[in-house]
Amino acid sequence: xxxxxxxxxxxxxxxxxxxxxxxxxxxxxxxxxxxxxxxxxxxxxxxxxxxxxxxxxxxxxxxxxxxxxxxxxxxxxxxxxxxxxxxxxxxxxxxxxxxxxxxxxxxxxxxxxxxxxxxxxxxxxxxxxxxxxxxxxxxxxxxxxxxxxxxxxxxxxxxxxxxxxxxxxxxxxxxxxxxxxxxxxxxxxxxxxxxxxxxxxxxxxxxxxxxxxxxxxxxxxxxxxxxxxxxxxxxxxxxxxxxxxxxxxxxxxxxxxxxxxxxxxxxxxxxxxxxxxxxxxxxxxxxxxxxxxxxxxxxxxxxxxxxxxxxxxxxxxxxxxxxxxxxxxxxxxxxxxxxxxxxxxxxxxxxxxxx
Numbered sequence: 001x002x003x004x005x006x007x008x009x010x011x012x013x014x015x016x017x018x019x020x021x022x023x024x025x026x027x028x029x030x031x032x033x034x035x036x037x038x039x040x041x042x043x044x045x046x047x048x049x050x051x052x053x054x055x056x057x058x059x060x061x062x063x064x065x066x067x068x069x070x071x072x073x074x075x076x077x078x079x080x081x082x083x084x085x086x087x088x089x090x091x092x093x094x095x096x097x098x099x100x101x102x103x104x105x106x107x108x109x110x111x112x113x114x115x116x117x118x119x120x121x122x123x124x125x126x127x128x129x130x131x132x133x134x135x136x137x138x139x140x141x142x143x144x145x146x147x148x149x150x151x152x153x154x155x156x157x158x159x160x161x162x163x164x165x166x167x168x169x170x171x172x173x174x175x176x177x178x179x180x181x182x183x184x185x186x187x188x189x190x191x192x193x194x195x196x197x198x199x200x201x202x203x204x205x206x207x208x209x210x211x212x213x214x215x216x217x218x219x220x221x222x223x224x225x226x227x228x229x230x231x232x233x234x235x236x237x238x239x240x241x242x243x244x245x246x247x248x249x250x251x252x253x254x255x256x257x258x259x260x261x262x263x264x265x266x267x268x269x270x271x272x273x274x275x276x277x278x279x280x281x282x283x284x285x286x287x288x289x290x291x292x293x294x295x296x297x298x299x300x301x302x303x304x305x306x307x308x309x310x311x312x313x314x315x316x317x318x319x320x321x322x323x324x325x326x327x328x329x330x331x332x333x334x335x336x337x338x339x340x341x342x343x344x345x346x347x348x349x350x351x352x353x354x355x
Contacts, residue, residue, distance in 0.1 A: 028048060094191075
């Protein structure tokens with residue numbers, strides 16, 4: 001499909017990225033296309049960033065049929081690049097299938113994303129840890145209050161320059177293991193990147209913050225003992241020299257994180273054993289007690305790597321690695337950031353050029 005381009009009449013002033021919060025400023029343009037049963041996905045276009053109008057009866061507002069993803073663009077010299085663009089866009093269609101949203105033609109998504117990034121290449125910040133955050137999303141557009149799968153949809157991509165996630169340095173977070181509330185269960189929406197999963201995590205997150213913790217670590221919703229993920233990232237453990245993380249294939253209530261995949265692929269290339277399997281909170285506590293729990297860290301697009309210094313479970317705190325960032329987490333963060341910034345050779349084909 002031809003991707004149309006509508007030029008804006010007024011360009012925005014670019015902000016000082018070091019002084020803005022995450023997702024608060026947006027670039028001059030956005031990508032959008034529409035779906036209906038007659039035409040399928042059609043009319044891909046890049047247009048000036050602007051508000052959109054929806055009916056008060058919009059089905060997404062009432063029933064939540066929507067998905068999204070998140071990835072980042074960087075500059076390698078003057079060249080705009082995207083980290084694992086194809087993998088993220090493939091996951092868009094995985095989420096779409098779970099929510100019964102028509103899958104978007106992959107080639108059109110990728111071409112539209114690359115064209116948008118190329119047009120907006122001057123918005124990509126180049127400071128250490130800075131990037132252009134990319135948010136593709138789809139929502140139902142039917143003006144209808146009946147509970148059913150929608151007939152019409154809109155796919156959009158918006159862009160936001162973001163500062164380094166760790167404004168005050170790469171430091172460990174405190175995480176509370178949630179033993180009361182449940183975010184998702186097998187057979188539900190946990191494997192989809194959909195707004196409902198994040199809405200389900202908000203209250204427990206507030207409770208954790210009130211108790212002095214940064215985030216919540218969820219357990220499975222059936223047996224309440226198998227570790228799933230943190231609200232905004234996957235979780236990984238270094239136990240006895242092995243990198244262990246919950247398996248999205250075995251536990252279909254968690255997101256198949258792309259940064260987690262990246263960590264595992266790089267770790268294997270370094271010769272470390274990698275295990276993707278069920279892991280219980282009891283196993284983690286036992287490993288802490290017998291001294292084999294070496295590190296705990298999260299992985300996700302926003303933070304890349306987030307070391308964990310404290311785990312709280314049922315009123316007891318377990319200090320990880322003396323509350324300090326582990327050697328592996330630091331090395332992995334530096335390596336992935338090096339690939340992002342073009343300072344480390346990309347041996348895995350993660351970088352895709354926008355041109």
